Amino acid sequence: MKIDDTTLSIGTLRARPGSKVSGTVHADLSTLAVDIPVTVLNGSRPGPRVVITAGVHGGEFTPIEAAARLARLLEPGEVRGQVVICPVANPPAVYQGRLNVSPVDGVNINRVFPGDPDGSPTQRLADWLFTHLIDGADVYIDLHCGGIDQVLRDFVGYRLTGDQGLDKATAELARSCGVEDVILGLTPDGGNSHAAAARRGVCAVLVEVGELGQRDAATAGRRVDGLLQALRHLGVLDSEDSAPSPIREWVWTAGVTAQATGLWYPEFAAGGDVAAGGLLGRIVDPADGTEHPVHAPAAGRIFYGMHGLTVAAGAELAAIAAPWDHEHSDQNLGQAIGSPAFQIPGLGVPALDTPPTERRQVP
Ligand SMILES: [Zn+2]
Numbered sequence: 634m635k636i637d638d639t640t641l642s643i644g645t646l647r648a649r650p651g652s653k654v655s656g657t658v659h660a661d662l663s664t665l666a667v668d669i670p671v672t673v674l675n676g677s678r679p680g681p682r683v684v685i686t687a688g689v690h691g692g693e694f695t696p697i698e699a700a701a702r703l704a705r706l707l708e709p710g711e712v713r714g715q716v717v718i719c720p721v722a723n724p725p726a727v728y729q730g731r732l733n734v735s736p737v738d739g740v741n742i743n744r745v746f747p748g749d750p751d752g753s754p755t756q757r758l759a760d761w762l763f764t765h766l767i768d769g770a771d772v773y774i775d776l777h778c779g780g781i782d783q784v785l786r787d788f789v790g791y792r793l794t795g796d797q798g799l800d801k802a803t804a805e806l807a808r809s810c811g812v813e814d815v816i817l818g819l820t821p822d823g824g825n826s827h828a829a830a831a832r833r834g835v836c837a838v839l840v841e842v843g844e845l846g847q848r849d850a851a852t853a854g855r856r857v858d859g860l861l862q863a864l865r866h867l868g869v870l871d872s873e874d875s876a877p878s879p880i881r882e883w884v885w886t887a888g889v890t891a892q893a894t895g896l897w898y899p900e901f902a903a904g905g906d907v908a909a910g911g912l913l914g915r916i917v918d919p920a921d922g923t924e925h926p927v928h929a930p931a932a933g934r935i936f937y938g939m940h941g942l943t944v945a946a947g948a949e950l951a952a953i954a955a956p957w958d959h960e961h962s963d964q965n966l967g968q969a970i971g972s973p974a975f976q977i978p979g980l981g982v983p984a985l986d987t988p989p990t991e992r993r994q995v996p
Pocket of ligand 1: 689690693777778
């Protein structure tokens with residue numbers, strides 16, 4: 634992304650002030666070549682630069698639909714600042730694999746940001762996306778949902794960075810997205826695009842709406858409405874005098890990964906509550922019927938989880954969050970970090986032979 638005088642360029646796309654340009658940006662990554670659809674709205678009035686991505690993962694349909702709809706809906710005359718929308722950030726995973734991992738190299742791109750220009754094809758794509766779209770944004774919104782085999786209760790996620798001004802602005806953005814549950818992670822660690830952006834000082838949120846490969850118009854419409862609310866909050870669009878809806882705040886307490894390969898029989902629903910040690914389900918070996926029970930390492934609410942029948946060792950089975958009390962955040966923080974189970978879900982798969990204490994993500 635490049636501002637040359639007042640023209641915003643991404644690859645070969647160039648948007649002058651007061652214009653909207655949509656097209657395909659070709660990224661030649663040497664071991665991978667991809668065509669990435671991008672819409673650039675360059676407002677003629679000053680304002681923040683907002684970047685919205687969807688299709689970072691394959692098999693997550695409603696975010697792609699919502700981003701494409703928003704790109705059609707917005708007009709440059711109504712925009713202050715710039716809005717860049719990329720509805721399909723990871724074309725191989727979206728069009729071929731329809732999975733979290735890319736069929737090109739088996740890498741989950743949302744575990745390797747900011748990427749590596751000399752790495753695997755997916756690491757190179759992460760670097761391209763980070764360099765050309767995300768870095769240089771004031772605000773970054775990454776749209777996801779539960780994949781084809783994942784149940785999910787809608788939430789907005791963000792990470793604390795320790796920069797109080799940035800953390801406050803990000804918390805306010807998270808509250809403006811029209812989603813009732815907001816979940817924070819206590820560190821900006823890991824290869825998620827929103828975490829890597831936060832480490833770079835970008836006000837960044839992850840928005841998760843929808844589940845199980847659904848593509849219904851109502852869910853996509855709900856997401857577009859939420860994005861419009863966020864753009865009003867940011868001053869990109871004219872605000873309407875409506876009070877923001879109340880939200881509930883949570884903190885991630887545990888991510889649960891499969892310790893065995895086999896058939897997965899979950900015993901929870903997205904949005905369900907679980908006690909520490911409570912049974913989440915069983916993995917059954919189809920060869921000999923051996924059962925591996927899976928227990929919750931921490932109490933809380935399950936915000937997303939695997940509901941496909943087949944799982945491999947290391948697959949993420951469930952993500953748990955507990956209520957967050959801003960008033961007593963120091964105490965909360967101490968308790969959460971003191972918990973042996975504490976882990977931000979989705980940071981990547983720890984090596985299964987690593988002792989549990991070394992798998993903890995917070996020092
Ligand atoms: Zn995703």
